[in-house]
Amino acid sequence: MANARQKIQSLCQSTGQSSIELVANFGRGTLFILGVLSATPSALLRVDLLLKQLYVAGVQSLPIILMAGLFVGMVLSLQGYNVLVDYNSEEAVGTMTALSLVRELGPVVAALLFAGRAGSALTAEIGLMRSTEQISALEMMAIDPLKYIYAPRFLAVLISLPMLTLLFTALGILGGYLISVGWLGVDEGAFWSQMHSHVDWHDDVMNGIIKSVAFALLIAVIALYQGFNAIPTSEGVSGATTRTVVHASLGVLALDFMLTTLMFN
């Protein structure tokens, strides 16, 4: 009897405790994001900090993004050609490659790679800065970490990812061109003219860019918050880094589904 009562009591207690923690976590997260957003305008004035982060998040992600774009474009056109050639419409391979890249694969694959390459690095860096008390030290030197650390990184992600996505897509189309025109012998004029007439600036390109901005926002928020909230130990930081990659990747895929439903239906 008493035992059952105790068990129920402790169950209630732990349920209550974890609900409180959930709400507190959510509140902390919201406050943090609002803080970062409010510090963002002043971070725009610190060109030196922003440039450094653009270099780290953007320029250093270039090799992986460019290589991946090229390979994805080549594979797409190879597979597309094999299907289209049966219907005697292999010139459409350019259109197919471009549309897949611009609408879906460009934003999504670039975001996934970026989350793994730059998002995880952000989380680890901030987590380590916290565990070595560098962020506390900034506060003690009367320097607001929101303005000095978080906002420049937030902006850098927001600016880099859409640009990287455009480059990924461009390289993908180049890869498609090399395979279909250079290797499989598709007519060059038809390849480009079909692509021109079927890819719409507003419906396709703009929507793709909007997607990548949304993904950038998602990755930035997750990576920065995980770093900010990491338990300042080795396990804590490594756990937070893993969570950034997992949450950001799943988040990108889910968000992509939602955006596609809204944009292309």
Next chain:
Amino acid sequence: MGVNTEKPLIEIKNLTFSRGNRKIFDDITLSIPKGKITAIMGPSGSGKTTLLKLIAGQLTPDSGEIYVLGENVHTVSRKRIYQLRRKMGMLFQSGALLTDLTVFDNVAFPLREHTKLPESVISALVLMKLQAVGLRGAKALMPAELSGGMARRVALARGIALDPEMIFYDEPFVGQDPITMGVLVELIQKLNDSLGLTSVVVSHDVDEVLSIADYVCVISEGKLIAEGTKDQILQESTGYVNQFVNGLADGPVPFHFPSDSYKEDLAKLSGMTVNDSKGSV
């Protein structure tokens, strides 16, 4: 009697602070006199670092007030607390240097962020501060290339870059070899006297701290258990203070973290229940 009539630089009134279910501070009242070296001692985990963070307004107490220069650090605006922090220097346990900047740039950092001084003046100031800690020759090194003691001295140079009124040292002696320890002790004393600072040294290295402190507070289990001048503390020969000052492992301050009885723990391991009250373990 000039010392006693002067208002204390920092006043802590009825401070209570918890982390989770653990009460770190339970109704602590103490004040830190101006121009002196005050030591706050207590075993590891007693909340010394936490206390410094509370004083600097990085953490907020559950109840009670902390006044720095007469201002309550937890009710003033965010802007004001940042202004107050410019008058505080803090030496973190790890040094907390910015790892992507050289020694020189670390020390220059607060000057560049907070002043519009021309680079030539900043250079001169930085070299002066580095000279004061004996590391002018290390200005081009990166933090990763420094030993622990050197990193702390660079952090100290950075801490005094803006000429603060008070400086907090968090465990400055931990993990240092005897020579470095002597250097640090001397440095803390010298800086306090030559710059007219108020110093707060948080530590559990009794001998080193007592050699420089003017005033000592001892904290244990969330309570302030002793406070007074160095001589008063040394004369106190009973209880906690005796245990602490003389480094006894067990005494009124338990060596063991609070736990269930050892016997019950062992009994659980062997799947028994404890019912014989006189059984031996």
